[in-house]
Amino acid sequence: MQVRIDPAHESNLAPIPVKLVIAGGFGVGKTTLVGAVSEIPPLTTEEEMTVASEGVDDLTGVERKKTTTVALDFGRITISERIVLYLFGAPGQNRFWPLWNDLAQGAAGAVVLVDTRKLEDGFASIDFFERRDIPFVVAVNVFDDAHHYEPEELREALTIPSDVPIVLCDARDRELTKNTLTTLVGHAIEKLSSTSDVA
Numbered sequence: 001m002q003v004r005i006d007p008a009h010e011s012n013l014a015p016i017p018v019k020l021v022i023a024g025g026f027g028v029g030k031t032t033l034v035g036a037v038s039e040i041p042p043l044t045t046e047e048e049m050t051v052a053s054e055g056v057d058d059l060t061g062v063e064r065k066k067t068t069t070v071a072l073d074f075g076r077i078t079i080s081e082r083i084v085l086y087l088f089g090a091p092g093q094n095r096f097w098p099l100w101n102d103l104a105q106g107a108a109g110a111v112v113l114v115d116t117r118k119l120e121d122g123f124a125s126i127d128f129f130e131r132r133d134i135p136f137v138v139a140v141n142v143f144d145d146a147h148h149y150e151p152e153e154l155r156e157a158l159t160i161p162s163d164v165p166i167v168l169c170d171a172r173d174r175e176l177t178k179n180t181l182t183t184l185v186g187h188a189i190e191k192l193s194s195t196s197d198v199a
Helices: 030-037 098-104 116-131 151-157 174-198
Strands: 016-024 046-048 067-069 073-078 083-089 109-114 136-141 166-169
Touching: 016 030, 016 098, 016 116, 016 174, 030 073, 030 083, 030 109, 030 174, 083 174, 098 116, 109 116, 109 174, 116 136, 116 151, 136 151, 136 174, 151 166, 166 174
Parallel strands: 016 083, 016 109, 109 136, 136 166
Antiparallel strands: 046 067, 073 083
């Protein structure tokens, strides 16, 4: 049975909240991405990096980084009258990974942000969402000094399944970031539809 919604009454319905996780390695640009696209001032849990992180956090490629996320970043973006995306940025360091299970609870999908200068840092995030069967896209954050690779080269290097979208993204750019989120929502809907057809 298909339920039809009268367009005249659709505007009276509450928007559908969609939870998305922004994940990736340390210093890849997750906080920047959430801040660039959020329509509200983002909530961040950035703390100053201290000597305690020396020898623990790999600062290769992000030597100027002075703060780090210790819990989560949070932002919101409305993509239509009916859909509001709630963005939860996950901390990148291994010692904060126990938080990932909580952040992923109820998530419709995830963006795995990668830096081609430290491509190996993307494996753990990809594995995390694959194991939990959470739809995800891989977004390549295009840093100015990073080497450019074709999407299929990255797919092979990261052993990403053929159905997982790979997009180029500049985490500082609102429109490119919105495009990444739109691609993720479309992928999640498509995956949900294919699962329903099988069932």
